[in-house]
Amino acid sequence: MSDMASAQTAAQHAAGELGEDTVQVTGSVPSGGETPQQRDAAKTIYEKSKAGRRAFMVPATDVPDTPLDQLIPGALLRKDPAKLPEVAEPELVRHYTRISKRNFDLDSGFYPLGSCTMKHNPRLHERVAALPGNSRLHPLQSDSHAQGALELMYNLQHALGEIAGLPHVSLQPSAGSHGELAGVLLTKAYHEDRGDQRTKVLTPDTAHGTNPATVTMCGYEVVKVGTNPDGGVDLEDLRAKADDQVACLMLTNPNTLGLFDPNIEEIAKIVHDVGATLYYDGANLNAVMGKSRPGDMGFDIVHFNLHKSFTQPHGGGGPGAGPIAVSERIEPFITRPQVVMAESSNGDGPRFELDYDRPKSIGRLRGFQGNYGVFVRSYAYIRSLGAEGLKEASELAVLNANYLLARLKEAGVAEYLPVAFDRICMHEFVLSGAPMKKDLGIRTLDLAKRLLDHGYHPPTVYFPLLVEEALLVEPTETETKETLDAFADAVADILREAKADPTIAQSAPYSTPVRRLDEAAAAKNPVVRQPL
Amino acid sequence: MSSYTAATQQDIEEMLAAIGVSSIDDLFAEIPEGVRFDRALDLPAGKPEQEVFAELNALAAKNTSADDEVSFLGAGMYDHYIPALVDTLTSRAEFLTPYTPYQPEVSQGNLQVMFEYQTAISELTGLPVSNASVYEGPSAVGAAAYLAKLANGRKRHLVSRGVHPHSRETLETLAVGYGTTMEEIPLSGGITDLAALKEMLSDDVGAVILQQPNFLGSVEDLAALAAAAKEHGAVVIASCDPIPLGILEPPGALGVDVAVGEGQTLGNRLDYGGPSFGFFAASQEHIRRMPGRIAGETRDVDGRRGWVLTLQTREQHIRREKATSNICTAQALNALAGVVYLGWLGKQGLVELGELLARRTAYAREALTAIDGVTALHSQPVVREFAVELDAPVEAVIARCQEQGVNPGYALGRDYPEFSNGLLVAITERRDRAQIDRLAEVLGSAIAAERGAVEVAG
Numbered sequence: 001m002s003d004m005a006s007a008q009t010a011a012q013h014a015a016g017e018l019g020e021d022t023v024q025v026t027g028s029v030p031s032g033g034e035t036p037q038q039r040d041a042a043k044t045i046y047e048k049s050k051a052g053r054r055a056f057m058v059p060a061t062d063v064p065d066t067p068l069d070q071l072i073p074g075a076l077l078r079k080d081p082a083k084l085p086e087v088a089e090p091e092l093v094r095h096y097t098r099i100s101k102r103n104f105d106l107d108s109g110f111y112p113l114g115s116c117t118m119k120h121n122p123r124l125h126e127r128v129a130a131l132p133g134n135s136r137l138h139p140l141q142s143d144s145h146a147q148g149a150l151e152l153m154y155n156l157q158h159a160l161g162e163i164a165g166l167p168h169v170s171l172q173p174s175a176g177s178h179g180e181l182a183g184v185l186l187t188k189a190y191h192e193d194r195g196d197q198r199t200k201v202l203t204p205d206t207a208h209g210t211n212p213a214t215v216t217m218c219g220y221e222v223v224k225v226g227t228n229p230d231g232g233v234d235l236e237d238l239r240a241k242a243d244d245q246v247a248c249l250m251l252t253n254p255n256t257l258g259l260f261d262p263n264i265e266e267i268a269k270i271v272h273d274v275g276a277t278l279y280y281d282g283a284n285l286n287a288v289m290g291k292s293r294p295g296d297m298g299f300d301i302v303h304f305n306l307h308k309s310f311t312q313p314h315g316g317g318g319p320g321a322g323p324i325a326v327s328e329r330i331e332p333f334i335t336r337p338q339v340v341m342a343e344s345s346n347g348d349g350p351r352f353e354l355d356y357d358r359p360k361s362i363g364r365l366r367g368f369q370g371n372y373g374v375f376v377r378s379y380a381y382i383r384s385l386g387a388e389g390l391k392e393a394s395e396l397a398v399l400n401a402n403y404l405l406a407r408l409k410e411a412g413v414a415e416y417l418p419v420a421f422d423r424i425c426m427h428e429f430v431l432s433g434a435p436m437k438k439d440l441g442i443r444t445l446d447l448a449k450r451l452l453d454h455g456y457h458p459p460t461v462y463f464p465l466l467v468e469e470a471l472l473v474e475p476t477e478t479e480t481k482e483t484l485d486a487f488a489d490a491v492a493d494i495l496r497e498a499k500a501d502p503t504i505a506q507s508a509p510y511s512t513p514v515r516r517l518d519e520a521a522a523a524k525n526p527v528v529r530q531p532l
Numbered sequence: 533m534s535s536y537t538a539a540t541q542q543d544i545e546e547m548l549a550a551i552g553v554s555s556i557d558d559l560f561a562e563i564p565e566g567v568r569f570d571r572a573l574d575l576p577a578g579k580p581e582q583e584v585f586a587e588l589n590a591l592a593a594k595n596t597s598a599d600d601e602v603s604f605l606g607a608g609m610y611d612h613y614i615p616a617l618v619d620t621l622t623s624r625a626e627f628l629t630p631y632t633p634y635q636p637e638v639s640q641g642n643l644q645v646m647f648e649y650q651t652a653i654s655e656l657t658g659l660p661v662s663n664a665s666v667y668e669g670p671s672a673v674g675a676a677a678y679l680a681k682l683a684n685g686r687k688r689h690l691v692s693r694g695v696h697p698h699s700r701e702t703l704e705t706l707a708v709g710y711g712t713t714m715e716e717i718p719l720s721g722g723i724t725d726l727a728a729l730k731e732m733l734s735d736d737v738g739a740v741i742l743q744q745p746n747f748l749g750s751v752e753d754l755a756a757l758a759a760a761a762k763e764h765g766a767v768v769i770a771s772c773d774p775i776p777l778g779i780l781e782p783p784g785a786l787g788v789d790v791a792v793g794e795g796q797t798l799g800n801r802l803d804y805g806g807p808s809f810g811f812f813a814a815s816q817e818h819i820r821r822m823p824g825r826i827a828g829e830t831r832d833v834d835g836r837r838g839w840v841l842t843l844q845t846r847e848q849h850i851r852r853e854k855a856t857s858n859i860c861t862a863q864a865l866n867a868l869a870g871v872v873y874l875g876w877l878g879k880q881g882l883v884e885l886g887e888l889l890a891r892r893t894a895y896a897r898e899a900l901t902a903i904d905g906v907t908a909l910h911s912q913p914v915v916r917e918f919a920v921e922l923d924a925p926v927e928a929v930i931a932r933c934q935e936q937g938v939n940p941g942y943a944l945g946r947d948y949p950e951f952s953n954g955l956l957v958a959i960t961e962r963r964d965r966a967q968i969d970r971l972a973e974v975l976g977s978a979i980a981a982e983r984g985a986v987e988v989a990g
């Protein structure tokens with residue numbers, strides 16, 4: 001049955017290949033006409049402003065109406081009001097509703113942006129985050145009046161620790177890169193506590209940009225480690241570079257090529273043998289929940305991206321959260337405050353507290369307790385799925401990725417977009433557009449832009465840097481087989497179209513609210529605010 | 533168990549066949565046996581949506597929210613009213629569910645919001661360049677210190693004791709990485725001690741870090757402090773509460789180079805501390821040292837106006853170890869709430885709100901300092917928050933007030949041992965005169981009761 005189905009798919013695809021002379025395009029082509037969105041002149045809210053219009057009505061002054069300069073010296077007072085827009089509520093709502101429609105969003109379409117885990121955002125999470133007990137809770141409310149929040153955080157700490165295989169969790173960091181900052185500072189504190197001054201941090205050449213950027217901010221020198229022909233860490237290079245000046249190796253596993261490094265135990269040994277710590281960039285954790293744990297692999301510090309694996313909506317670029325889990329030897333230095341449980345003496349059951357009394361702590365990296373609203377959503381997700389559901393999510397994420405990869409390895413695609421490392425992938429995979437560029441004259445960028453006309457958000461492009469004309473594809477577990485098939489078909493269509501006429505992709509997109517934008521001009525003469 | 537996946541058994545079989553493996557486990561064969569996790573995670577079983585809702589609802593109900601008591605807590609986050617349209621717009625899927633606008637042709641909504649937001653922050657701060665958001669307040673202060681380090685390489689940073697304790701602690705934490713040292717400028721009479729600052733300043737000082745209004749609620753004379761710092765070439769950083777900037781002279785007009793701050797008060801929920809957003813604005817000379825995303829205006833191939841992420845050669849994905857910051861995911865949705873909120877307030881509204889706060893705060897300060905056992909901690913001008921000293925143990929007084937349904941504010945002694953019975957009281961437009969009168973009454977009785985208790989015990 002399943003063999004037949006896949007044979008049928010292959011046959012359909014072959015038929016497409018045969019019919020390559022009659023270009024079948026499902027994405028719209030240049031017609032000369034403009035879409036209504038394109039006709040929209042893109043006025044800013046400031047350009048819709050008119051003196052005297054307003055939405056906000058200030059509450060009545062129910063206290064003495066003292067002239068302001070009797071309360072605050074005139075020299076400290078503002079002379080000219082900030083030029084905020086003057087608009088009424090209907091215009092405000094319409095303005096932002098209209099411009100919202102100039103966005104592509106995950107609810108409307110497939111968004112296989114690699115390294116970003118664009119999985120469905122369950123709407124229950126928005127509802128529970130909005131409960132007044134959560135959304136209207138002041139961060140400095142006394143612990144005794146915030147027991148529900150502290151209990152939730154305590155339980156989330158436990159769950160994340162179990163998933164990571166590392167016992168101690170701080171929820172504080174605000175995103176992945178903030179978790180990295182915490183992790184490298186923890187490493188520094190750990191070494192310095194032992195009287196050990198180290199100078200370097202190793203990052204593979206496949207690492208995400210935040211890894212080396214973080215290293216610099218922590219006062220270490222970045223040393224790059226190469227990648228072997230299988231897409232894993234080059235062990236020889238690692239051995240050569242691992243010395244007693246190395247503080248840490250930052251690694252993603254599966255790495256940014258979507259490949260699980262089978263040498264992970266050896267890597268951990270090399271790193272630990274020189275006394276360095278091993279840092280796990282958890283951006284790719286969605287592949288291995290309940291399947292393999294960073295702590296068991298030998299990692300000392302892990303960050304999570306709750307906006308990736310644990311479904312906090314991405315919000316157009318945040319908010320997120322980047323909790324960390326650490327091993328025993330790192331624990332004394334972890335950020336404060338920590339949420340702890342104390343058995344009450346009067347038999348009332350457990351009490352939860354914020355513990356500030358951590359003398360070796362690196363301190364804090366931000367205000368208050370972290371992005372609690374994100375914790376609520378991720379906790380709801382973990383409670384919904386449970387151990388089984390999390391494991392199933394990872395399994396299906398890996399299945400979907402391998403299936404889509406199989407579809408893209410079919411004739412008509414693979415010649416132009418070969419997989420960079422031909423192995424079983426984890427939750428994502430990397431194709432190289434180098435042959436496509438050479439043989440069809442279209443670049444990965446052109447393919448990405450043409451995908452927009454087909455109604456897809458393109459995969460991540462030009463990352464990882466190691467792969468020429470890279471296309472990093474992450475479908476996630478929440479997409480259907482039908483969606484993956486349709487996407488694979490669209491890629492094949494675009495390549496077929498390019499074979500007949502590469503200029504179509506080269507000038508794409510056509511159907512979007514604006515077409516290709518002049519980024520060079522924007523950077524040359526930056527206009528970063530509305531002149532008023 | 534809930535699940536958000538759709539694969540049927542038939543789908544799975546077809547997909548495995550297409551891949552050419554016989555089971556899902558085969559897909560994980562690359563994981564060496566030694567690190568395969570072969571038991572179930574020790575987590576409770578998953579549950580259906582309605583049961584998860586019930587569980588989280590019960591947890592939330594254990595918290596005392598700003599709806600459950602009359603709260604005068606501030607100290608960095610404030611209980612302002614959030615207009616309904618903010619909820620409506622931020623919950624639109626088009627804003628809620630995409631990611632960073634890497635594909636500008638299908639992200640114009642998001643990019644235009646960033647551009648409008650940057651404009652609003654630029655207006656508020658009086659500085660020409662704003663980024664599209666950083667995480668939140670104290671980490672924004674930390675990011676500003678890094679900009680100063682990049683700008684002049686000097687290692688001594690001076691930070692006022694009037695800067696939020698969380699910002700100061702964040703600065704201390706990050707300084708270890710930056711290779712800078714933090715020295716504290718003392719307070720005098722509730723404001724940063726200008727004479728002490730002048731003593732501390734020399735040409736090796738890279739940054740002077742201030743807060744407006746400061747943690748005790750005082751409006752600082754930023755112009756004088758900035759002028760002193762500038763004489764020695766230090767970068768002047770001010771962490772600002774954006775709402776008071778409606779009526780206070782903007783930092784950019786007072787010699788401040790980098791203005792940052794906590795954006796929660798602009799249309800974002802309390803959320804027990806986050807997510808909110810941090811804003812980050814600077815003078816033109818620092819534009820290529822800014823952290824984070826910046827939207828810039830340009831044209832498309834057909835000449836249509838549009839926006840892109842710009843000056844990306846500052847950023848980690850391009851410059852890697854040479855980037856001006858490691859920030860990637862920031863707080864776009866929260867910044868959207870911010871710009872919508874500012875549009876709702878409007879040019880006049882922001883001023884009117886600031887005036888109302890100043891008047892109610894003055895009223896509250898007078899009402900509280902009239903109580904037996906309450907004295908002003910300082911007499912500096914204030915906008916929305918003020919500090920008093922109690923002649924009774926402050927934590928016990930707070931607990932008594934909370935029993936009466938009033939949260940009187942923040943106990944300063946937690947961060948300022950020199951003000952062991954200090955109380956920081958915040959006013960928003962949601963706290964009306966009647967509530968302020970109630971605070972005075974409840975606080976007065978609580979202090980009296982505590983003094984009585986102490987006398988009895990004594």
Ligand SMILES: Cc1ncc(COP(=O)(O)O)c(C=O)c1O
Nearest residue numbers: 115175176177208210283860861
């Ligand atoms: C592999 C990897 N590491 C780190 C990060 C940084 O995470 P964040 O954007 O949450 O700071 C990302 C995010 O895109 C990533 O893909």
